[in-house]
Structure formats: C-alpha cells, structure tokens
Amino acid sequence: MRVESAVSRLHPTVVLWLAVGWVGYAVLPWYGVDGNFFSFFWLGEGYPFEEDVAPALFLVAQGLKLWLAPLAILLLLPLLAWGRRKNDPFFGKLLIAVGALGLAWMLFQGFGIGLRGWRFGWLTMLFGELEDRQFGMGYGALLTACAFLFLFTLGLAARGAVGGDVFVVGSIGFVVAIVALFVFMPILQMLANALLTPDGVYSFSAFAGKFLSAKLWSLDCLVGGRRCGVAWNSLFLAILVGILSTLLGLAFALVATRTGFRFRRLLRALTVLPIITPAFVIGLAVILLFGLSGAFTQLSATVFGTQPTRWVYGLPGLLIAQTLAFTPVAFLVLIGVVEGVSPSMEEAAQTLRAGRWQTFLTVTLPLMRPGLANAFLLGFIESMADFGNPLVLGGNFDVLSTEIFFAIVGAQNDPALAAILAIVLLFFTLAAFYAQRFWLGRRSYTTMSGKGDAGVHARLPTSLRYALYGIVGFWVALTVVVYATIVYGSFVTLWGVDQSLTLKHYHQAFDVGWNEFGLHWRGSAWGSFWTTIIIALVSAPLTAAVGLLTAYLLARQNFAGKNAFEFGTMLSFAIPGTVIGVSYVIAFNVPPIELTGTGIILVLSFIFRNMPVGVRAGIASMSQIDRSLDESSLTLGASSWQTFRRIVLPLLRPAIVAALVYSFVRAMTAISAIIFLVSGRYDMATSYIVGRVENNEYGIAIAYSTVLIVVMLAVIGLMQLLVGSRRIGRRVSNAPGGQTAIAGAG
Amino acid sequence: MTKIRGNAASVSFEHVVKTYPGVSTPAVDDVSFAIEAGKLVTLLGPSGCGKTTTLRMIAGLEMPTSGRILIGGGDVTQLPATERDVSMVFQSYALFPHMTVMENVGYGLKFSGYSKAEATVRARAGLELVGLSGYEERLPSELSGGQQQRVAVARALVLEPQVLLFDEPLSNLDAKLRRQVREEIRDIQTKLGLTVVYVTHDQEEALAVSDRIIVMNKAVIAQDGSPRELYDAPASAFVADFIGEANVLSCKVESVSGQVAKVSVGPISITTPARGHQSGPAKLAIRPNRIAISPAGTKNSLPGTVGKATYVGSHMEYVVETASGSLFVVSPDVGAVHEPGQAIGLVFPAGGPVLVD
Numbered sequence A: 001m002r003v004e005s006a007v008s009r010l011h012p013t014v015v016l017w018l019a020v021g022w023v024g025y026a027v028l029p030w031y032g033v034d035g036n037f038f039s040f041f042w043l044g045e046g047y048p049f050e051e052d053v054a055p056a057l058f059l060v061a062q063g064l065k066l067w068l069a070p071l072a073i074l075l076l077l078p079l080l081a082w083g084r085r086k087n088d089p090f091f092g093k094l095l096i097a098v099g100a101l102g103l104a105w106m107l108f109q110g111f112g113i114g115l116r117g118w119r120f121g122w123l124t125m126l127f128g129e130l131e132d133r134q135f136g137m138g139y140g141a142l143l144t145a146c147a148f149l150f151l152f153t154l155g156l157a158a159r160g161a162v163g164g165d166v167f168v169v170g171s172i173g174f175v176v177a178i179v180a181l182f183v184f185m186p187i188l189q190m191l192a193n194a195l196l197t198p199d200g201v202y203s204f205s206a207f208a209g210k211f212l213s214a215k216l217w218s219l220d221c222l223v224g225g226r227r228c229g230v231a232w233n234s235l236f237l238a239i240l241v242g243i244l245s246t247l248l249g250l251a252f253a254l255v256a257t258r259t260g261f262r263f264r265r266l267l268r269a270l271t272v273l274p275i276i277t278p279a280f281v282i283g284l285a286v287i288l289l290f291g292l293s294g295a296f297t298q299l300s301a302t303v304f305g306t307q308p309t310r311w312v313y314g315l316p317g318l319l320i321a322q323t324l325a326f327t328p329v330a331f332l333v334l335i336g337v338v339e340g341v342s343p344s345m346e347e348a349a350q351t352l353r354a355g356r357w358q359t360f361l362t363v364t365l366p367l368m369r370p371g372l373a374n375a376f377l378l379g380f381i382e383s384m385a386d387f388g389n390p391l392v393l394g395g396n397f398d399v400l401s402t403e404i405f406f407a408i409v410g411a412q413n414d415p416a417l418a419a420i421l422a423i424v425l426l427f428f429t430l431a432a433f434y435a436q437r438f439w440l441g442r443r444s445y446t447t448m449s450g451k452g453d454a455g456v457h458a459r460l461p462t463s464l465r466y467a468l469y470g471i472v473g474f475w476v477a478l479t480v481v482v483y484a485t486i487v488y489g490s491f492v493t494l495w496g497v498d499q500s501l502t503l504k505h506y507h508q509a510f511d512v513g514w515n516e517f518g519l520h521w522r523g524s525a526w527g528s529f530w531t532t533i534i535i536a537l538v539s540a541p542l543t544a545a546v547g548l549l550t551a552y553l554l555a556r557q558n559f560a561g562k563n564a565f566e567f568g569t570m571l572s573f574a575i576p577g578t579v580i581g582v583s584y585v586i587a588f589n590v591p592p593i594e595l596t597g598t599g600i601i602l603v604l605s606f607i608f609r610n611m612p613v614g615v616r617a618g619i620a621s622m623s624q625i626d627r628s629l630d631e632s633s634l635t636l637g638a639s640s641w642q643t644f645r646r647i648v649l650p651l652l653r654p655a656i657v658a659a660l661v662y663s664f665v666r667a668m669t670a671i672s673a674i675i676f677l678v679s680g681r682y683d684m685a686t687s688y689i690v691g692r693v694e695n696n697e698y699g700i701a702i703a704y705s706t707v708l709i710v711v712m713l714a715v716i717g718l719m720q721l722l723v724g725s726r727r728i729g730r731r732v733s734n735a736p737g738g739q740t741a742i743a744g745a746g
Numbered sequence B: 001m002t003k004i005r006g007n008a009a010s011v012s013f014e015h016v017v018k019t020y021p022g023v024s025t026p027a028v029d030d031v032s033f034a035i036e037a038g039k040l041v042t043l044l045g046p047s048g049c050g051k052t053t054t055l056r057m058i059a060g061l062e063m064p065t066s067g068r069i070l071i072g073g074g075d076v077t078q079l080p081a082t083e084r085d086v087s088m089v090f091q092s093y094a095l096f097p098h099m100t101v102m103e104n105v106g107y108g109l110k111f112s113g114y115s116k117a118e119a120t121v122r123a124r125a126g127l128e129l130v131g132l133s134g135y136e137e138r139l140p141s142e143l144s145g146g147q148q149q150r151v152a153v154a155r156a157l158v159l160e161p162q163v164l165l166f167d168e169p170l171s172n173l174d175a176k177l178r179r180q181v182r183e184e185i186r187d188i189q190t191k192l193g194l195t196v197v198y199v200t201h202d203q204e205e206a207l208a209v210s211d212r213i214i215v216m217n218k219a220v221i222a223q224d225g226s227p228r229e230l231y232d233a234p235a236s237a238f239v240a241d242f243i244g245e246a247n248v249l250s251c252k253v254e255s256v257s258g259q260v261a262k263v264s265v266g267p268i269s270i271t272t273p274a275r276g277h278q279s280g281p282a283k284l285a286i287r288p289n290r291i292a293i294s295p296a297g298t299k300n301s302l303p304g305t306v307g308k309a310t311y312v313g314s315h316m317e318y319v320v321e322t323a324s325g326s327l328f329v330v331s332p333d334v335g336a337v338h339e340p341g342q343a344i345g346l347v348f349p350a351g352g353p354v355l356v357d
C-alpha cells in the first residue's frame, strides 16, 4: 500500500530537522572557528565550554550570549506536533510559526549584534548599551538555520503549498534562501555603500550627474568624433559577440552531430580548448600574433611591406578574442538541443514533402529556438562581463567591466561610480534576458515525447554542409594557431626579443624536488595550483546541483512568485564578476557572515556566478522532455524527489555534463571576481598568472596557462566518463545495407 | 506464481471545480459523481470539455480549486499523486526512454516496498498479462505502438492500484488494433475486478467497453448512466446527438398527466414519458432507426418528401424533408426503396421519441 497507514508519533521529517537543529545548537561550535573546521582542532581548545568554540547551548547555560536562548525554546516547540498528522492544520501552522520565528530571530540577532555590541543606533536607544559582542556565525548556526528553514517549508507543504510536495517546497525555500543571502544581500549592501558620497551622505544629484555623463552615453563616434560612450561600446561588442558565438556554436553542433564528418570527435575536443583557457590568455595570444610585434604582423610586414599598426587593440581584437573564447559555451548549450530535436519531427516534415533545406529551416532550426536564444544570451552576457580581455586588448575601446574595476581599485576610488556603471550593465543584460523570453514566447518546443523516439535525424542540405565545413575549418585553423602560439610561447625565453627555446619557465613554476620530508613542491606556482584544483572540484558539483535543481523547479513546477524566483536566480549571472567580488568583500567581511580570507567565499562566488549556466542548460534540455514522463512517474508512486533523481536527471545527462564542465572550468579560469577574493592562504591560479603578467613575466604566465589547460582536459575527460552519455534508444542508419541498429545517442 | 490482483476502490467527486490559473472559465465546473468499486466508467465528451482535467484530478496531478475527492471512501483531495493509490496510462504512454521494458514496468514497484526479486516476478507477471513476455530487455523505441501501449498498461497494472486511469489510450493506434486493445483492457478489467476510469471522445468505444458512461459537455456533466440508458433515454439534445445519431425536433407538450406527456409535432400527436417536462415548447429526440416509413397520408404520420436515398448494404439511409425540418431515417427494408421526390409519411412508434432538454 502506498498510502501511509500507521501514524508515527512524530512526522519523520520533523524528527530529522529537529535532530539537525539540535546538533547545530548543542553539539557544534556556534561561532565560526579560526582555521579549518574539519581538522577538528577546536575539540582541543576547551570545547565545549570555551567561549570561542562552545555550542550555543553551553554558552547560554553559562549565562553568555543570552540572545541565543529563545532559539532553544523554538527548537522544542515542534514537539507539540506529537501524534499529529501532516494534514492536520495545527501541524502546518505550528511548523510555519516555529520556522519563521527561528529564521527571523537568527537574522535579527545576527545583524543586530556585531563586533561592537548593537550595530544600529536605534537598538542601543531601545535596549541600552550591550556589554557583549559576537563574531561571525559558524557551522552550529548554519545547521540550526537550515533546521528552521526546512521546518518552515515542511509547514508550508503541510498547508498545501505547491500541491503539498515537501521536496519541492523545501527546494524552493532552499534556493530562495541562498540566493537572497549570497546574491541580493551583497549587491544591496554594495549599492547602499556605494551611493554614499565620500563624505558619507546619500546624494541623488551626484548619482544623476555620474549616471548621465557623456563618458557613458556619448554618440560621438557616429558623427565622426573620436569615441563613443562606454555603455554603447559594451552593448555593441556584446551583441556582435553574442551573434557570432551563437552562429559558430550552431555550426559546430551541426557538424558534430549531423554530418558523417570523420574527425568530429577531434573537432569536439578542439572546441573545448578555448573554454578551458582563461579568457585573457586568448587575448595574450592574439597580441602575440597580431600585436605590434606579433608574428603575423611581422610576417606581413616582411612579405607585403605593410606598416605594422595597432589595429588589433580595441574592437577587432576584442571581437576575435571573445568570439574564440565564448563560442564553446554556445556549442555546449546547442549540442544538447541539436541532439534533442526529435528525429520524428524531421521525418514528419520530410514526409510532408519538405526538402532537406525546407526541413532544416522550418522544423530543425525553429525547434532549436530555445537553445539559440540561450546561447545568444550567454554569449552576450559573457562578453558584457568579460574583464580579462578588455584589460589586455581593449586599447582605447573602453567597456563597462573594466571601467568598474578602475573605478574601485584605480586612483579614482569611487565606489558610487562603480555601482552606477554596474546598474547600466545590469540593465543591458536584463533587457537581453527579457528580449529572449519575448522571442521564445509561449510556444512549446517539446520534442521528446514519452513514446520512445524511433527515427533518424535528417541529413543536412549539401550546400549547408559544405558551408559549415568551411566555417568550422577556418575557426579550427585559428584555434590551432592560437594554441600553438600559447604552447610555443611557454618555451620561448622572451617573445619578440629572444626567441631561443628554454624550459626555465616550467622549472620556475613547477619544479619538484625531494627533501627530508619526501616530495617537495618547490615551484612557485604549486600553492595556487592546488588551491585552484580543490576549489574547482568542490564548487563544480555544488554549482551543477544547485543549477539543475533550480532549472527543475522553473521548468516543472508552478508556484506563486515563480517569475520573481527566476529573475532572482538569473540575476547573479547578469552581474559582472568584478561587482560580485567587490560586493562579497563588503558584505562578508563582518558578522554575521564572516568569510573573507577563506576558501568558502571563493566557492560561494563560483556557485552563484556559474549557477545560471546550469539553470539555462537544464531548462533548455528539460523543455524537450515531455511532462507526461514526470507525471507517470508520480502516478506510479515515485515521490517528486525520486522522479527528479530517476527520470529527470538521467534524461538530463548532457545538461549535467555541460553544467559540471562549465562550472569546473569557470572555477579554474575565472579572474574578475576572485581577484578581489583571493588571500594569502587561498591564492588562485588566474590571479597568480595576472600577477606574473603585471610583472612582465609573460613566459611563466603562459607556461602556467599551458599546464592549466592540460590539467583541465584531463579532468573534463574524466567527468565525461563518469557521467556517461544519455542512453536513449534511437535508430541510427547504418551506412551499408541500410539496416537499422540501436545505439546510444551522442 | 504471482498473480496480479485487483484492489478496487470507489471514486467520488463532490462539487469539484477546477479553474486553471489565468483562465477565467473553469475547466471543470461543480462536478459530482460516484463510481462504484470494480466498474469501468467512461468519461465521454467532445474535445476540451474537461475530461482530461477530471482524470488528472483523480490521479492527483491537478488539485481541485474547490470540492472534495474521495477514493475508497477516504478524502484524498489534498493528497499529491505520489501518495494516491492510483495509476494512469497516458495518451502518449510516457514510457521512460532511458529504461528497458522491464525497468519501466518495475519502476513503480521499486517505490512500493517490494523486494528486488519480488518486483522482478511481479513485473514479469504483468508483462505476461499483456502478452509481452520476452520483450523485457527492449527499449521503448524498439517496440511498435501497440506494444508500447501494453507496456504502459502493464506498468500501471502491476501496482494493483485502487483505481486505474486511461486517457484516450487508443488514440495512437490503428483502427484494427483499437478494437483488439479495448477488448483486452475490458477483459483484464473484468478478470481482475478493477476500478477503471476511461477517457475517450469516441462514443462507439465508450458504448462498447463501459459499465457506465459519464457524458461531459462544456465543463459539466451532461448525463450519467448505463450505455443503454444514454442511448434509449438521452437527457438532452446534446447527449442524444453525441451518443449515436439522433434527430432533434421542436415540439410542443400539450398536457402532462402523471408520468406521461401528450406531445404534438406538426400535425401528429404522440404520447411519451414526461421525464419532468411541463406543458409548453420542448424538444424531441428520435433515433434514425426508430422512425417507420409509411405511405403518404397514413394516420398520425408526419408528411414528408424523400430528399436523398442511399443504399449501404445492410440497410437504407434516407434524408426526409418535412415541415419540421429534415430528418435522417434508417430503414432495414432494402427491398422496397423509396425514390427521391416521393411523398411519404413518417410514423414514430411508441418508445421511439424522447423528450429532451
């Protein structure tokens, strides 16, 4: 029988979260401990009585931090639900009240009481001076907060929210909580801080003055002037890059999946190269090739006698570098979509007398619309947020992201200006986001129906096929040259000056030796290297998990406030890394959440920067899986969690691979956010490399980049093996004999 | 040998309303019915009348806006699909493309507390029941439409649900298979004594398989009864026309005495069960095969002219023009053919015409 018969004394989910809550309250240290929690050194530091490492219960029992006492009472109250069924109104109301009060109290005490007692004047007025103080919350507080959150969502589910589904309501609550905490809160804090004038007052006129300045909006270049506003530059570049990378990505996806092209595996591997390269490394290579003393520039000067110019600095160079860098993202998004288009749709079109071109134009391409829109959006936003390439290649072509950086770290030191530029950037990216939704409209693009899809993808029109080969061939050649330059450059003593070959860069960075303790990582790069690997390995699965869970909620569940929810989860993507970095530094430097200088803050910044890619890839794939598959699983007695795990996830494997690969790679290659967040203990590879570039040590920088690329290739190969490819029977036409055989798609 | 058993329970709707968010008119409007355990009941109606919505509310895939749903006497209104003991066969079958036939059929068993060995045995029993032994390791894409359909049925059956739901299960099959599969469904249903709720828009299918039919129209129940009742005594012109064909004529109820009404249609006058009608204008439904053709001028006959005569082998079909409109008449007499243009009289035998709303 599926309907639970016996009423256990206390609902098992309540038991679970009460246990978690009490472990957090009475067992683990309430406040953050200095140093690695998991080394358990704190057990030897006077635990559980010493104030710094004591659990909340022991603090309160000793008469310390008495504001934590009400939490104990709240953690006892759910026992009143003893013997109540889940559909008893009292059960739901009790849990909602306990959860909401618990969370509210934790927020209130966390933000109200800081390092120097009350943090707000009105609290002091109300309650008088507080002699005590508190530090950032730790694992104890984290578990207790989780317990309150999930008791709250359990209560909501019991009251019938989202069809009474505990897993779905809990997931929504979880995503809302983390997005609020790690996206909205830092941004709001930064905006508030930044709207202040240097004198510490809020000023609207100063804001308006900066917002409307000609530096941002001037259109001089259209009427023959020297340059246009920074905002227009960014927008123009982003649109071009978005279109170019989408088209190239589509060309690659088509060649890789729809043609009998013999080297398509190789091709697939090659498209991955740029994505695993820190973007600014491509910029460097472009300079080494086309810059004033670049290889091609020199070549054409000697062969054709052309005058070397700086043409590549600015829009042309940025366009080349960013298109090279972001096409693979578009490819990763599009390949899942191209594979997902149901062959029976194309077969239907062909039986309706559509030729190959007509089938492609009227069926295949329109069915890929969600993928195309997503790919464009990603390219657009990536370009808007890219920071490394404009820094290296921008020349006089200023864009928003670098302006933000210089507004904060440069001589101006004007956080208000940075915030205003960020608002403009945000406006553009959000506009693109809405334009995309408008374009997709309410049409359905579901093509994977519940009936096992039999059929063969239509072959591409011949002329299109050759055009694709041409485009892809050119791109491949360019990529090969760029990477050859990078690898070669890592062995060159000093590019453009001393072209002799050497291994000294590798020695300097990655030397390994033996000493009395065994293996000795002697090279200067090892520290940042291991940190980067660990941080990337930790954040990739977390990012993919959060991203796909969010995608599932958005694509498959209906609940009040869903639009706001989607907006919130996509917002972090529209915020350039620079802004995220600065806002995290501002928000997480002081209690209640103190994270600066830890590895956690790096992991968090990666999760919330990269999650939207997982979300979009997940939504695009999920919109191709018919809902009746989930529904039949539900009617067969699987819970929504089991349905998610056994039906949705297996069918989403391409999206999972995409999300894992993407977030791992981004964690290894990102620069803009983490340059603010790294610390002595947690230095990252990219910030180390940028440091070398700043010192003009190009050799070691490029050598390090080469090593990173090789390592990422290895890890990605492993991930692909682990996750495997989607197993759906699909008839594949066998060239000789025309028999049909069955093979896993992809 | 493990046998798949029935586990039938009753289903009832009490004033159920379902309004989809963002849609002003309800998809199901104040619907009440009770389905006995062990019966096959069909929801019949034109496309868009709310059948699927009703079915999905039984399954727990949609939650009613108001009203109560009971299964086996227990209130399940707030229970999500997972926690209801109801299985559904989808119109698209919804077989999981990444699982074999065996994995598909065993899917629900995994969540019902069966051991692995037991689940395998049951899944095999289920496949045997639908005649698909030997197909265990195939993928759905390697099966024909009819076979996919049977896998979907087996997958639902092995859970021995209290209620089994079918949403237009035959719509993806060819005509010959359709008859065969619907008989198989009916056989399994009677053999195991299942409660089945079956959605279709095909009246012939509904008449053939059902113990009872609930006819829906525009989000409400138009009539609820046995196939015989619906055919012989349709409650409304809509039902009369939707189930089998019917001529609907305007008429006038002259007088009502007890259960019997005196009704006049043009020059003729007949008596028929009143069915709650009062004196005044009304509508009369007459099946084409319940009209007799007699020579013009026969006593108490409706005068008319033959407009069209079609020979269809087993019987003759006529369109007869009368003062009350054109009537469709079916005559078993293929010997005496009435030519177009011929004047005739139409006689309505007792029990033929019914007053409808």
Ligand SMILES: Nc1ncnc2c1ncn2[C@@H]1O[C@H](COP(=O)(O)OP(=O)(O)O)[C@@H](O)[C@H]1O
Residues within 6 Å of the ligand: B020, B021, B023, B027, B045, B046, B047, B048, B049, B050, B051, B052, B053, B054
């Ligand atoms: N998810 C939905 N959102 C809004 N309206 C819907 C939805 N599903 C069905 N409807 C509407 O509800 C009505 C009944 O639909 P349905 O139950 O599917 O009809 P049937 O199965 O009888 O053809 C239709 O008018 C349809 O447009």
Ligand SMILES: [Mg+2]
Residues within 6 Å of the ligand: B048, B051, B052, B053
């Ligand atoms: Mg329907």
